Structures are given as C-alpha cells and as structure tokens.
Amino acid sequence: MIGPEIERLIQLLSKLPGLGPRSARRAALHLMKRRDSLLVPLSESMALAAEAIRNCSVCGNLDSRDPCSVCSDHSRDRSTICVVEDAGDLWALERTRAFRGTYHVLGGTLSALQGVGPDDLNIPSLVERAKDPAVTEVILALNATVDGQTTAHVVTDRLSGSGVSISRLAHGVPVGGELDYLDDGTLTAALKARRPL
Amino acid sequence: MIGPEIERLIQLLSKLPGLGPRSARRAALHLMKRRDSLLVPLSESMALAAEAIRNCSVCGNLDSRDPCSVCSDHSRDRSTICVVEDAGDLWALERTRAFRGTYHVLGGTLSALQGVGPDDLNIPSLVERAKDPAVTEVILALNATVDGQTTAHVVTDRLSGSGVSISRLAHGVPVGGELDYLDDGTLTAALKARRPL
Incomplete structure (x- = not known):
C-alpha cells in the first residue's frame, strides 16, 4: 500500500x-x-x-567550469600530470594539499570482467597531453588492485616514446597503521623500499 | 578543488x-x-x-491521495485501528498482508530527551477516531523500546473511557530466531506467554 x-x-x-x-x-x-x-x-x-556539472574537456574532472578549476588555475604546475581513476580519487589527492600539478581522470579502470577496454577510458587524450614538451612527468595514482595495475601497465605502454618520466605512488605501511594488521604483500613492499634514516 | x-x-x-x-x-x-x-x-x-506526497488527514499516513489509499479503501475493516509510530512501520505491516484494518500514524514517539510531548503527536485525532461507535479495537503496534512503551502507556490512558478494547503486539521469539541469541527479556516474555500445543 x-x-x-x-x-x-x-x-x-x-x-x-x-x-x-x-x-x-x-x-x-x-x-x-x-x-x-x-x-x-x-x-x-x-x-x-x-x-x-560536465567533464572537463582537458582532464576529465567533474566541474561546472570547462576547463575545470584545476586546469584553469594558472598557479598549478603544468609539468606534472597525475593520472587517477575517477574524480573521487582527484578529490582525495586534493584534500592532502600535497600535489600542485594537474590531473588526468581516466574515468575507470580496464576490466575484462566488465568489458572495459583501453578505448573506453580517457587514455588517448592523456597521450596527446603528454606530447606537450612542457610536460615532464606522469604520476600514476591508480588503485593497487589487479584492474588498477593492469591499467597502469597499459598507460605506461601507451606513453612509452613520449619522453615523459613515469612514476607510481609508493607502496608501504599506511601512516598510523600497525604492522600486525598489514597484509604480507604490503609488508614485503615496505621492506624492499626501506629508506635510510 | x-x-x-x-x-x-x-x-x-x-x-x-x-x-x-x-x-x-x-x-x-x-x-x-x-x-x-x-x-x-x-x-x-x-x-x-x-x-x-502529503500526510493523510485521517490517519497521518504518507500518500499522494487524501484520504490515503488505506483510508479510502472500502474493503478495509474499519472496526480496527492499528497505531504505529511512522509510515515506515505501516509499510512493514502492509508487507505482511496480515492486517486488513486501518492505521493511525502518530508521527513519532514521546521522548523526554528530544522534547516530544503528547501534543506533538497525532494522539488527539486518534481519540476522535476512537469515538466512532464502529471502532471496536485499537492495536498498539509501537516499538518495544522505552519511548515506544511510554507512548503506548499515554495512548492507552487517553483512550480509556472510549469503550474500545486496546491490545498490543505479542512479545516472543522471532520466527526463525535462535534462543541462544535472544536477550533475557524476550525469552522471559516468550515463556510467560507460552501457548498450549
């Protein structure tokens, strides 16, 4: 009723x-x-x-402005592009205030299961942007999942030959995290990437 | 950003x-x-x-019709009024298809903590409805919480002298429930209200 x-x-x-x-x-x-x-x-x-709200025609971010407020902010460092899966990841990185470059929102990750191929993502526009000589580094800030890593691999492949240096986020112990609760993979990665004090 | x-x-x-x-x-x-x-x-x-969507002027139910679809359904048994806290409880009872009477939605429970007194609820309109000689029973289907039971007490008090019989939902073991997980109060109530087989 x-x-x-x-x-x-x-x-x-x-x-x-x-x-x-x-x-x-x-x-x-x-x-x-x-x-x-x-x-x-x-x-x-x-x-x-x-x-x-529309997708920014430059980076794919969600905003009422096009280009979005990040792309149209002249104080941002245009030599570095941080590649993220979706706008939520961009928001998370912006909250840290630790990154002053620009972004590129792929709009998802490759997924064999859900039938998402490279052409369904904003990869071609990233390759175009990387051709700009002003761009020197692309940071892959993709999820540390199988799909995220597959996507990182494909993006790296497409960017090869463009001359930009490509990096990814560090793996390691989350700040505030307890070793006892960490999975073996993270702990192994943290050990391998140990830093001298 | x-x-x-x-x-x-x-x-x-x-x-x-x-x-x-x-x-x-x-x-x-x-x-x-x-x-x-x-x-x-x-x-x-x-x-x-x-x-x-508005509140039904008769029972307080939420509907685009006024009186609501329950109140204007002539196949419903008008001798019984089931008193509920809000429309969500009415929907829950309707899903059982076990009740064919009418409802009265109080719009909340009395709460000393949140400053909800008897005059903030649809109690006067219930007392009015109970005066109709066609109404013979009022079922209090209120939550088995302190606030719900206080409300039940006040409603019973206001209805005294109207000549209707007042009942409440049975306490007992939930169907499909395991005794081991039940609280003592429920188990005691179920034991006291045991039924001959």
Missing part, C-alpha cells in the same frame, strides 16, 4: 552505493519527514548538478 | 540516514557518472514526492 511516487523514490534511492532496499526505505521516510529542510533542497541540488 | 555545486550535493547527501561524509562523496560520484539513468530521474522523483 505504498503509493507509486514513494515506491519509485525508494527504488531509485536503493541504487545509491551503500543503500539497500531497507535503508532506501528509511532514507525515503527521512526525506518525507524533512520535506522543506532536506527533500526539496536535495532535489534542487541534484537538478543543478545534472544541469551544470 | 571540488566545485560548490558538488560540495553542496555531497553535504545534503550526507544527511541521509546511513550515509556519512565518505559514503556521501561516493554516492555523489555515482550519481554524476549516471547523470541520465539515475541523477536526473532521482531529482525528478524527489521533486514529485515533495510536491505530491
């Missing part, structure tokens, strides 16, 4: 990551109870995002 | 139950990647719900 409008809202909410059918019902109820303070603003914010 | 539109979307999404700042970012990214298949439909569905 749930009306069709609420039924559809629950069904759409349940497609969000982290929400199942039960938590989608809770979320719908929560929204209904806060019509003016949450439901209406969220609906408007989504409509605005759908209208305004 | 997240644009203000995305920042606001993340901030609003993080107010949904079950989503924190991190999962709200993931949800926002998920929505951006599925602009046409999810972001736009969800935005429209929310706008429609905000526009169309």
Whole structure:
C-alpha cells in the first residue's frame, strides 16, 4: 500500500552505493519527514548538478567550469600530470594539499570482467597531453588492485616514446597503521623500499 | 578543488540516514557518472514526492491521495485501528498482508530527551477516531523500546473511557530466531506467554 511516487523514490534511492532496499526505505521516510529542510533542497541540488556539472574537456574532472578549476588555475604546475581513476580519487589527492600539478581522470579502470577496454577510458587524450614538451612527468595514482595495475601497465605502454618520466605512488605501511594488521604483500613492499634514516 | 555545486550535493547527501561524509562523496560520484539513468530521474522523483506526497488527514499516513489509499479503501475493516509510530512501520505491516484494518500514524514517539510531548503527536485525532461507535479495537503496534512503551502507556490512558478494547503486539521469539541469541527479556516474555500445543 505504498503509493507509486514513494515506491519509485525508494527504488531509485536503493541504487545509491551503500543503500539497500531497507535503508532506501528509511532514507525515503527521512526525506518525507524533512520535506522543506532536506527533500526539496536535495532535489534542487541534484537538478543543478545534472544541469551544470560536465567533464572537463582537458582532464576529465567533474566541474561546472570547462576547463575545470584545476586546469584553469594558472598557479598549478603544468609539468606534472597525475593520472587517477575517477574524480573521487582527484578529490582525495586534493584534500592532502600535497600535489600542485594537474590531473588526468581516466574515468575507470580496464576490466575484462566488465568489458572495459583501453578505448573506453580517457587514455588517448592523456597521450596527446603528454606530447606537450612542457610536460615532464606522469604520476600514476591508480588503485593497487589487479584492474588498477593492469591499467597502469597499459598507460605506461601507451606513453612509452613520449619522453615523459613515469612514476607510481609508493607502496608501504599506511601512516598510523600497525604492522600486525598489514597484509604480507604490503609488508614485503615496505621492506624492499626501506629508506635510510 | 571540488566545485560548490558538488560540495553542496555531497553535504545534503550526507544527511541521509546511513550515509556519512565518505559514503556521501561516493554516492555523489555515482550519481554524476549516471547523470541520465539515475541523477536526473532521482531529482525528478524527489521533486514529485515533495510536491505530491502529503500526510493523510485521517490517519497521518504518507500518500499522494487524501484520504490515503488505506483510508479510502472500502474493503478495509474499519472496526480496527492499528497505531504505529511512522509510515515506515505501516509499510512493514502492509508487507505482511496480515492486517486488513486501518492505521493511525502518530508521527513519532514521546521522548523526554528530544522534547516530544503528547501534543506533538497525532494522539488527539486518534481519540476522535476512537469515538466512532464502529471502532471496536485499537492495536498498539509501537516499538518495544522505552519511548515506544511510554507512548503506548499515554495512548492507552487517553483512550480509556472510549469503550474500545486496546491490545498490543505479542512479545516472543522471532520466527526463525535462535534462543541462544535472544536477550533475557524476550525469552522471559516468550515463556510467560507460552501457548498450549
């Protein structure tokens, strides 16, 4: 006896990551109870995002500006391009404030399982950008998963001959992490890449 | 370097139950990647719900019709009113298909902590409905929490003298539940309310 409008809202909410059918019902109820303070603003914010946000034509980042606010920021170091899987990874790196170069968002990783091939990602535009003599380094900040590493391998392959130096993020002990809880692979990598004090 | 539109979307999404700042970012990214298949439909569905869904003037249920589809269904048994805390509980009871009477949605439970008193709930309209001679039974389907039981007590008090019989849901072993995992209170209640085979 749930009306069709609420039924559809629950069904759409349940497609969000982290929400199942039960938590989608809770979320719908929560929204209904806060019509003016949450439901209406969220609906408007989504409509605005759908209208305004586009992929940057240079790097693939999500922004209402094109080129995006990173690409159009003249204080950024244009000699270094950091390659990430999606905009969420770009946000994570930006939060660290440790990187002042530019980005390139691939829009996913290669995945044999999900049928994502090299042509489905923004790899050609990266190869184009790397041809610019001002670009000297490409940092591959891809996830340390099988798909991420396969993608890193393909990107490295496509960039060979462009003359840029290619690096990847270091493997090692997470800051604040306890050795006892680390997997063997990470510990081995941390040991191999040990640094003199 | 997240644009203000995305920042606001993340901030609003993080107010949904079950989503924190991190999962709200993931949800926002998920929505951006599925602009046409999810972001736009969800935005429209929310706008429609905000526009169309109202509280039923009879029972307080959420519906685009007023009286709601339960109250306006002439096949429902009008002699029994099942009192629930919110529409989510009504949906849960409707899913069982075990109840064919009508409902009354209180819109919350009494809570000293959150400053919810009897006048903040739909108790007066329940007392009005119970005066109808056609109503013979009120079932209190409130949560078995302290606040729920306090509310049940107050509702019982307000209904005294109206001549309706008042009942509550049975306590006992959940169907499919294992005794070993049950708390003492439930087990004691199940033992006291044992049924002859």
